[in-house]
Amino acid sequence: MDDILDGYGAYMNPSLARTYRFMGLNHAEYTGQGAVVTDADGVDYLDCAGGYGVFVQGYRHPRIVAAAHEQLDLMPLSSRVLVSPRQVELAQRLQELTPGDLSYSFFCNSGAEAVEAALKFARASTGRSLIISTEGAFHGKSYGALSVSGRDLYQTPFKPLLPDVVRIPYGDLEALQAVMSDAVAGVIVEPIQGEGGVIVPPDNYLPGIRDLCDKYGASMIVDEVQTGIGHTGKLFAIEHSGVVPDLLCLAKALGGGVMPIGAVVGRPWVWRLFDSSPLIHTSTFGGNPLACRVGRVALDVTVEEKLPERAAELGAWFIPELKQLMTRHPRLIRDVRGRGLMIGIEFTAPGVGGMVMSELFQRHVLAVYTLNNERVLRLLPPLVIEKAQLETVLSHLGAALDQVELVADDLWESTAD
Ligand SMILES: Cc1ncc(COP(=O)(O)O)c(C=O)c1O
The missing domain is CATH 3.90.1150.10 (Aspartate Aminotransferase, domain 1)
Incomplete structure (x- = not known):
């Protein structure tokens, strides 16, 4: 097809095709x-x-592409019966590189899936249901992630969303203090709001959330899907604040520009949901050897370069x-x-x-x-x-x-x- 946008219009999304055409993106x-x-x-x-x-x-980093080729030739997807050394290698590297006692990783395929997992882990580990999120936040478009995102345009047509979600202004510790209670399972926040307009919060914001979560026994969920893996001048943006979250969501650049991958890294106490069943939360493609091998090399490249x-x-x-x-x-x-x-x-x-x-x-x-x-x-x-x-x-x-x-x-x- 000469005009790709004709194809977008004919086979996928006519409205998107019109938008791209209007903006000259053809x-x-x-x-x-x-x-x-x-x-x-x-x-x-x-x-x-x-x-x-x-x-x-960058695009097609040679070391990351070479690792992908090698793994592709060996075993791109998991048998899911035999155990996976590639998963362990990436999880170990994440334990070493993430702050504090962030110890365990769960692997999935996207940012939204990482957020879904974090919300479930927060609820199960606290036995509570209330989640606090922020206005302007973007956490993805699957139901749970959408429910904690902060823009009505994307939520309204899909209601009812997840219950027990309260949205407060970003960067406002007093607003958080006002809604904190013993019913709160977790507070989910981006260290810098990306899709909200690159909003950098005041310096005391993330430490303040940490303190309030500690005071009320809630989990602090930090979504680094966009900020993570180096953009802000630290490997993880949360490191600027000295705070250790309970759950850290990663995706995007963890895949080295080559593979889709998502991850949640958590402290031991939020991992106790797996005590009830080791298979309480799973994903068929999550943690596949190709993505994990690439993720591991992507981290090495980021650190070494x-x-x-x-x-x-x-x-x-x-x-x-x-x-x-x-x-x-x-x-x-x-x-x-x-x-x-x-x-x-x-x-x-x-x-x-x-x-x-x-x-x-x-x-x-x-x-x-x-x-x-x-x-x-x-x-x-x-x-x-x-x-x-x-x-x-x-x-x-x-x-x-x-x-x-x-x-x-x-x-x-x-x-x-
Ligand atoms: C902070 C943040 N969280 C979650 C997501 C959702 O990631 P994905 O599109 O991979 O589901 C995004 C995507 O832009 C994001 O910026």
């Missing part, structure tokens, strides 16, 4: 290397979207550069924020983000706005990106903003607040 991806994606016509794009957090180690440190260094230079663009375009940009190379640019009006995204795309730079906050363009590039490539992004972003200044008057005046 170029077929073909291959990728490092921080560059190449389309079917051989055009290179600098990737600052990073698959929404998947490509920390010092990718979190690289994110911290590049971010310390890049964020101030972006702030200078804000000074040049106060009419368009309201805020630039983030940590390491997880960065959000908040615009003054809805719609500006989409226009900037489209202008960037025409200049062959990939960036997307956040799912729960369309005002915020998110930059989440592979951590192997070169400084020179980020300089190119800066100059294209400057040109894109100049262009939007010219054409956005009407939109801006009608919608800015």
Whole structure:
């Protein structure tokens, strides 16, 4: 088919096809290397979207691809009767690398599945049902994960959702204090809200949640599906706070840009649900040898190539550069924020983000706005990106903003607040 979007329209999702067409996103991806994606016509794009957090180690990292090939030739999926050394290797590495006494891993295939598992573990280990979540949160779109996410648009058509979920403002410890009680099974939180618009909470927020969870015997569930594996300048964003959660959800970059994988890592006390049955929570494909082998090598590559440190260094230079663009375009940009190379640019009006995204795309730079906050363009590039490539992004972003200044008057005046 010449036009891939015709195929999207005919066979998958006509509404998505129209949206992509409207935004001019009609170029077929073909291959990728490092921080560059190449389309079917051989055009290179600098990737600052990073698959929404998947490509920390870049596209087709040679060590990770080689490990995948090797495992593919041996045993990609598990017999599920014989035991799996690949699972043990990844689980051991996660125990070594995660903070405190996070000890045990459960493997699944996606972020939403990791969140589902964490919610079940929190309920079973406390014998309670109430879950506290936050406004603007994104935890996935399966029923449990959707129930604790923070945007009505995605929830309303599917109600009733999971009962006993209370949503409070993000970053607000007083609001949390007000709803905490002996009925709370868990508090689920992202260390930096990704889809909510790259919201960095106050420094005392995560330690405050820890204290309240300890006081009331609730579990603290930290969702690092997007922040995890290096983006914020630490392997896990929670490390910036010194807090040890009870349950840590991972996915995206744990798969090294090669395989889908999800994981929940937990402290011993939340693992006691398995005492009632070792098979109380399972997944056919979860923990398959191919994904686990790749996950293990992805962690090794991230640590050995010092990718979190690289994110911290590049971010310390890049964020101030972006702030200078804000000074040049106060009419368009309201805020630039983030940590390491997880960065959000908040615009003054809805719609500006989409226009900037489209202008960037025409200049062959990939960036997307956040799912729960369309005002915020998110930059989440592979951590192997070169400084020179980020300089190119800066100059294209400057040109894109100049262009939007010219054409956005009407939109801006009608919608800015
Ligand atoms: C913080 C967070 N949690 C969970 C998810 C859901 O992950 P998945 O799309 O793999 O189900 C996402 C996806 O963007 C996410 O950003």
